[in-house]
Amino acid sequence: MLLQQRTDNGCWGLPGGAIEFGESILAALHREVMEETGLTIEIGRLVGVYSHPDHHQIVTYPDGNVFHFVSTCFECRPTGGTLMLGDETSGLAWFVPPVWPPDLLPMHRLRIDDALARAPTPLVR
Numbered sequence: 103m104l105l106q107q108r109t110d111n112g113c114w115g116l117p118g119g120a121i122e123f124g125e126s127i128l129a130a131l132h133r134e135v136m137e138e139t140g141l142t143i144e145i146g147r148l149v150g151v152y153s154h155p156d157h158h159q160i161v162t163y164p165d166g167n168v169f170h171f172v173s174t175c176f177e178c179r180p181t182g183g184t185l186m187l188g189d190e191t192s193g194l195a196w197f198v199p200p201v202w203p204p205d206l207l208p209m210h211r212l213r214i215d216d217a218l219a220r221a222p223t224p225l226v227r
Contacts, residue, residue, distance in 0.1 A: 103214065104180075105203065106138055107193030114203040115210035116175070119190075131176060139194055140186035146177040149217045150225035157227055158209035175213040 106117045119134040121127060128145060135143050153159055153172040162168045185194050197203070199218055202211070216225050 103197050103199065104139065104141075105195060105197055105206070105210075106191050107195075107203075109190050109192045112192070113205045113207050114193075114195075115207040116213060117191075118173075127174060131178070135178065136183065138188045138191045139183075140188070141180045141183040143178040144181050146179060148224040149175040149177055149213060149221075150227060151175075152209070152213065152227050154227050157212055158207075173209075173213075175217065177217055 104117065105114045107114050117135050117138040119130070119138070121130040122133075125133070131145060132143060135141055151172065151174050153170075155170070159171045159173065160168065161171065187194065195203075199214075202214075206214075212227070216227075
């Protein structure tokens with residue numbers, strides 16, 4: 103599994119980001135993965151939708167802004183490109199379960215565990 107080390111907090115997690123105004127979720131997924139990893143992807147199954155506050159969906163930023171996120175997680179497969187660091191990425195590495203970096207974001211660990219469980223339908227948490 104490809105994980106990204108973030109420049110904002112130094113933690114590891116799944117590549118991803120926010121949808122821009124007027125953009126579809128699938129277009130955003132392609133764009134964010136390209137920006138953060140340099141890879142093009144084929145989008146597979148929807149793993150889950152995450153919104154519960156207990157799953158770290160409420161984030162307070164250093165400037166005091168507080169956001170409650172609704173996040174989706176998709177399983178994807180690289181189809182091209184070359185791994186490269188982006189503005190929000192200080193490291194990229196492939197990990198083989200169950201070995202993960204010690205500073206893996208808890209909200210991303212839940213999504214990874216859900217993906218590896220291979221539930222027959224997307225999870226809503």
